[in-house]
Amino acid sequence: MSRPKLIAGNWKMYKNVAETADFLAKVEGFQGAELLLFAQSALLSLFANSKLAFGPQNIYWEEKGAFTGELSPKLAKELGASYALAGHSERRQFFGETHHSAAKRALAAHAFGMTAVFCVGERLEERDAGQTMNVIRAQCAPLFEMSPQAPAGFCFAYEPVWAIGTGRTATSAQAEEVQVALRAEIAKHWGETAAQNTRILYGGSVKPDNAKELMSCPNVDGVLVGGASLEAESFLAIARAAKG
Numbered sequence: 513m514s515r516p517k518l519i520a521g522n523w524k525m526y527k528n529v530a531e532t533a534d535f536l537a538k539v540e541g542f543q544g545a546e547l548l549l550f551a552q553s554a555l556l557s558l559f560a561n562s563k564l565a566f567g568p569q570n571i572y573w574e575e576k577g578a579f580t581g582e583l584s585p586k587l588a589k590e591l592g593a594s595y596a597l598a599g600h601s602e603r604r605q606f607f608g609e610t611h612h613s614a615a616k617r618a619l620a621a622h623a624f625g626m627t628a629v630f631c632v633g634e635r636l637e638e639r640d641a642g643q644t645m646n647v648i649r650a651q652c653a654p655l656f657e658m659s660p661q662a663p664a665g666f667c668f669a670y671e672p673v674w675a676i677g678t679g680r681t682a683t684s685a686q687a688e689e690v691q692v693a694l695r696a697e698i699a700k701h702w703g704e705t706a707a708q709n710t711r712i713l714y715g716g717s718v719k720p721d722n723a724k725e726l727m728s729c730p731n732v733d734g735v736l737v738g739g740a741s742l743e744a745e746s747f748l749a750i751a752r753a754a755k756g
């Protein structure tokens with residue numbers, strides 16, 4: 513089993529050019545955990561000379577064509593992206609992303625030499641109705657259908673919608689419980705070995721003061737951080753928490 517912790521930041525639609533350069537200068541020398549940033553497409557070329565792993569927050573599944581407003585996976589790769597985020601709940605909520613299209617985007621990342629971080633997670637009313645795993649199974653179904661085998665390195669992120677940007681983190685027990693169940697679901701489709709090697713991140717109000725406890729769970733293989741990834745200091749504090 514090889515699941516080194518991955519500390520990923522999702523900058524959403526926040527940073528500009530100067531802020532990106534400033535952030536990169538501050539985190540450049542960090543060693544000890546694998547860092548990854550998901551930035552707006554227009555910022556990606558600024559990462560070219562950094563040692564950080566980076567990727568877009570969304571990609572399309574065709575290499576090129578009349579798809580106004582989308583980002584080609586080939587272009588993302590050409591800009592140096594090694595990861596791509598897919599199926600984030602904000603894409604699902606505001607931009608009509610479906611389980612099916614999210615899966616196509618995630619698999620396109622692998623088809624073009626990148627690694628997907630595929631987001632799943634339930635809304636509060638779904639949790640309250642005891643539907644968490646049913647929701648996650650449905651979110652993953654097209655992915656497993658389209659890809660009967662595990663794409664190498666494929667990552668999941670469990671992001672309960674009620675914990676995103678709310679300051680309300682899932683407890684480490686809640687995160688672990690869902691991530692154990694998600695790993696079992698992965699094993700069912702991709703086999704036990706692939707499941708044991710697949711990293712599952714937790715995301716939703718991760719901060720320097722709760723990161724260590726979350727990452728001490730055996731099935732939390734890293735974190736996907738929104739707000740607290742915007743400042744280099746807090747992002748690095750979270751990264752240091754990965755070292756145990």
Ligand code: 13P
Pocket residue numbers: 522600671675676677678679715716717718736737738739740
């Ligand atoms: P917050 O850390 O701001 O809750 O955002 C989480 C998230 O959506 C990461 O993708």
